[in-house]
Amino acid sequence: MKDLGIVICNFNKVDYLKGCLETLFKSNFENLSYDVIVVDNASTDGSSEFVKKNYPSVILLQNEENTGGSGGFDRGIRYCIDKKYEYVALLDNDILLEENTIINLINYIKENPKVGVVGSKICTMDNPEIVQEMGSFIDFENKFNFEVPLKSYKDDNTLPEVVVCDYVPACCLVTTKEILEKVGSFNTDHFIYWDDMDWCKRVTNLGFEIHAINNSRVFHKMGAANHINTFVLYYFERNRILFFLKYISEDKFNKFTESLSNWLISLTFFSNLKGNYATPKSFLCAIDDLLLGNLGKQDSGIFIKEKEINILDKYSLDNRANICIYFSNHMISNRRVYLYVKNLFSNIQIYCDSENRELIESNFEETIISDELFEKSKFDNIFFILEHILDYKEEEKFDYRYIFIDQFINTSIFKDIDSIKKSFAIFKDISKNIYEPILKRKFQFIREKYRDEK
Incomplete structure (x- = not known):
């Protein structure tokens, strides 16, 4: 042996x-x-x-x-x-x-x-x-x-x-x-x-x-970030829902349902902005397959993603422009956005607030602009990183140069960000009353069906 x-x-x-x-x-x-x-x-x-x-x-x-x-x-x-x-x-x-x-x-x-x-x-x-x-x-x-x-x-x-x-x-x-x-x-x-x-x-x-x-x-070797289909999302979301419905305590069930409902609403809203309808469709298929007991390999829940508008075309940007990326303290968002923007523009500099400087400098080899040298007038555009674009809060420093971007590559220019937040709030109010009770009903059935397997 x-x-x-x-x-x-x-x-x-x-x-x-x-x-x-x-x-x-x-x-x-x-x-x-x-x-x-x-x-x-x-x-x-x-x-x-x-x-x-x-x-x-x-x-x-x-x-x-x-x-x-x-x-x-x-x-x-x-x-x-x-x-x-x-x-x-x-x-x-x-x-x-x-x-x-x-x-x-x-x-x-x-x-x-x-x-x-x-x-x-x-x-x-x-x-x-x-x-x-x-x-x-x-x-x-x-x-x-x-x-x-x-x-x-x-x-x-x-x-x-x-x-x-x-x-x-x-x-x-x-x-x-x-x-x-x-x-x-x-x-x-x-x-x-x-x-x-x-x-x-x-x-x-x-x-x-x-x-x-x-x-x-x-x-x-990490997989490619830009998947052409919803393979990852379908299996990830189907099995995430299955996992939590098996293991959450009874007192967490309503909160879980609300959280997943909010995620589906956000996913639907921002996928629609990008013209990518395959993603929320695949999410809903994942839930239906749990209801039907379709586990294991299920290719029918996977769709080809619609091609999204290139950010250069979307905002009429010049790839030779002088670009600054404003880093946050959320490292996953920083790295995803940096890799995305780096593939589009040739002249990029990085800036962060003084309280995040030590964190950023210890994790990025690129030179960070110091506070005293940062002048937004030198840049054609400033990409401001958020964990999620809905986290945006108005500040005096923002102007037409700013493009807000998050780890999911949701984007908005300065003049549109307030409108997007207001539109999302309306969409959420309408959708929540539809999605959440239906999801709760489906999740109750799925929970009863699978929880004994743990």
């Missing part, structure tokens, strides 16, 4: 799988014996042939159809339970590991018996100094979503050594035989997204803790 089973779930990413396996087999496992198990989800890009030819020692489990991340990991986990490995690692196929990534996780969980799952610090493959995730949390009180506090921060000595959290993603984690025997495998109903959160929730429900540690690091 070997000490460690390492499960990699793969679907049509042979080029990334090559890097994952190459760095994995260069890893330090000290004196542990181990098996590498690749679960291939019916790839058509030669992934299985590559593994057979180049890594004959790898245990290859080939699914006849694509069962998603949850189905792939489920098959690998069930294999590991059957083989009784003392430790089991779960890896995404599109990661690169450092030499001690896995052994540091194993040593940590050995030394901390109260920990049921331990995960790596995840940095982005394209920008290795930027944190993608290190310890994540689930908001059961207000937003009913997950939160990643350290996302988009720089990987430096200011990061904590350990984060005690609600979940770590299956991108790179280690658990034990004891946990798997008590908790079982992933829920294959998810297909993709929220499966690792659901599994970690079941672990914490048994009294174990979830930790993320700084001295174990992987580099993850």
Whole structure:
């Protein structure tokens, strides 16, 4: 019997799988014996042939159809339970590991018996100094979503050594035989997204803790931000609703319904402004599929997104203009907006208020304009970052140069922002009386249908 089973779930990413396996087999496992198990989800890009030819020692489990991340990991986990490995690692196929990534996780969980799952610090493959995730949390009180506090921060000595959290993603984690025997495998109903959160929730429900540690690091290839269809939104929202309806307490049900109703109203309003009707349609399909019991892979709820108007055309902007980006203290918004604007304009400078300067300078290598040198008259336009565009509050400094923009790339020029906020308030008043009672009725039915599964 070997000490460690390492499960990699793969679907049509042979080029990334090559890097994952190459760095994995260069890893330090000290004196542990181990098996590498690749679960291939019916790839058509030669992934299985590559593994057979180049890594004959790898245990290859080939699914006849694509069962998603949850189905792939489920098959690998069930294999590991059957083989009784003392430790089991779960890896995404599109990661690169450092030499001690896995052994540091194993040593940590050995030394901390109260920990049921331990995960790596995840940095982005394209920008290795930027944190993608290190310890994540689930908001059961207000937003009913997950939160990643350290996302988009720089990987430096200011990061904590350990984060005690609600979940770590299956991108790179280690658990034990004891946990798997008590908790079982992933829920294959998810297909993709929220499966690792659901599994970690079941672990914490048994009294174990979830930790993320700084001295174990992987580099993850993030997916493209601008998706051409609603694949991500459909599965994310369907499984988010399923998760919370299974796990929220009775006294949180009305607040959850109100929160999701508000989100749907906001999603509908701003999608309409962009001319992107596929997004709210996909959200509603996700709810209907939960009602109908259509779980797992459901392509019928996914739509091609309508092409949105380019911001240059929308506001008649010149890509050679002198642009300033006014950073906030919300790092996810800062980084998303910066990457978006950087692709459109060639002359960009960054400014932030003095209270945010230390935070921004520690996380961005770009030069930050000092307070005394900031003169808005030097710039043709100033992009002012908000966490959400509805957070806008009138200030004297704003004028026609300002374009307000948030992490979802909702935008408004100065002369329109008040009108947008007023229009949204009217739309919300009308829609809330329609959406919320219907959602409540549907959610009650879904909750009764699935809550016993937890």
